Amino acid sequence: MTAPVDRYLKAARRESTQRRYRQALEHFEGAWGGLLPASADSVARYLAEHAEQLASATLRTHLAALAQWHLRHGFVDPTKGARVRDVLRGIRAEHPQPVKRAPALQLQALEACIAGLHGQATSADATKRLRGCRDQALILLGFWRAFRSDDLCQLQVEHIKVQTGASLEIFLASGKTDRDHQGRAVVVPALKRLCPVAAYETWLAASGLQQGPVFRAIDRWGHVSTQGLNANSMSRLLRMAFARNGLDGEGYSGHSLRRGFATWADHNEWGAKALMDYVGWQDVQSAMRYIDTTAPFGEWRR
Structure with a gap:
């Protein structure tokens, strides 16, 4: 052949x-x-x-x-x-087995982690600064767009259009459910806090990247790799981002970002269709598997 x-x-x-x-x-x-x-x-x-x-x-x-x-x-x-x-x-x-699910990254934990990373992103140490900028952008993009680990690792600089203060327009070349590799365009909005757009711009400015993979390994001397991150490293990277800030990130995985957003959206009264359209789920059952929700027992709950 x-x-x-x-x-x-x-x-x-x-x-x-x-x-x-x-x-x-x-x-x-x-x-x-x-x-x-x-x-x-x-x-x-x-x-x-x-x-x-x-x-x-x-x-x-x-x-x-x-x-x-x-x-x-x-x-x-x-x-x-x-x-x-x-x-x-x-x-x-x-041999029935319960489905193992990564814990959802709750907003309070996200805020604590990003606060620590923001401090690192302004460090005088070049390596610490680069890792802080990268991890801020990776975690905020992963959370607010409910990306899979594979999605984050496949993002390309040339496929992202920045509208400063407004949005990121991203073309995803392929995805887990995109068997025909048609790709799809998604939009990430700028937010008043925990903003993924600002974090992405900060990472680009710090790294100087103009094309190729958005998220890459950074060695101990502050050299940014030419290759994109491997999806298998996402869980370790997320836990290390928490650990570097003195926070407990044990148990988190790449899916924690996706589940965290779904849970946040559910708590903020997004309808099932709106959530499915935004994330790209094809059926309600897929969406519900990602949501940590509390049944409304009201005053009956202890």
Whole structure:
């Protein structure tokens, strides 16, 4: 296959998904000793033998990886067999697991973290100043636009138009649910406080970036990387931003920003449709999974 074809085939697949698929195949072949191409019976045994070690969601990802490998190499997909599907249903019935959710970043915690980062962003130490500016912009953009970690890492300077004091107009080239890579344009409004627009402008001025990835690693000497951040580093970066300010960020992940905004919007009486349209959710169930809400028991609550 020619290099240009390989290039575009690679671009058609999200790197984060392909990374998880590679890990799943390595687990199937290396850790378990499975053979490819696989039979439906071997896949069913693989599921059964890992039913107590791996979450059902993880097993579904492993099935998707196996399905993709077989289809790509011209083999019959063994994961579609009735035996495999029945085993997976049985695992979910025998080993029910609550969905693990990252805690929502509440507004008070956001304010405390940004206050600390603002102090760092004005530091005489160049490295501390750059990290403070970057983290302010990353956290405020992630929160107020409810971006996923992947979205933040894929932002490009040339795809963002700044309207000082008004908004950021951002073109997202791709997203988790954008399977056809059509991209979409979103707007981030300027706010009276905790403003993502001002934070973004401050980061651009401090870093001198004119094109390429918006958010990048910064080494101990204050050198800004030419490469964008990896989505897997987002949770660690968020926790470190809290820790540098003497705050407890344990448990936060990239999803905490998205869940935090959804919870804030719900508390501020955004309707379900307005929230779905703003964030880009396709159904109410998706939106509700991200909201920490309190049932209105009023005076009956202790």
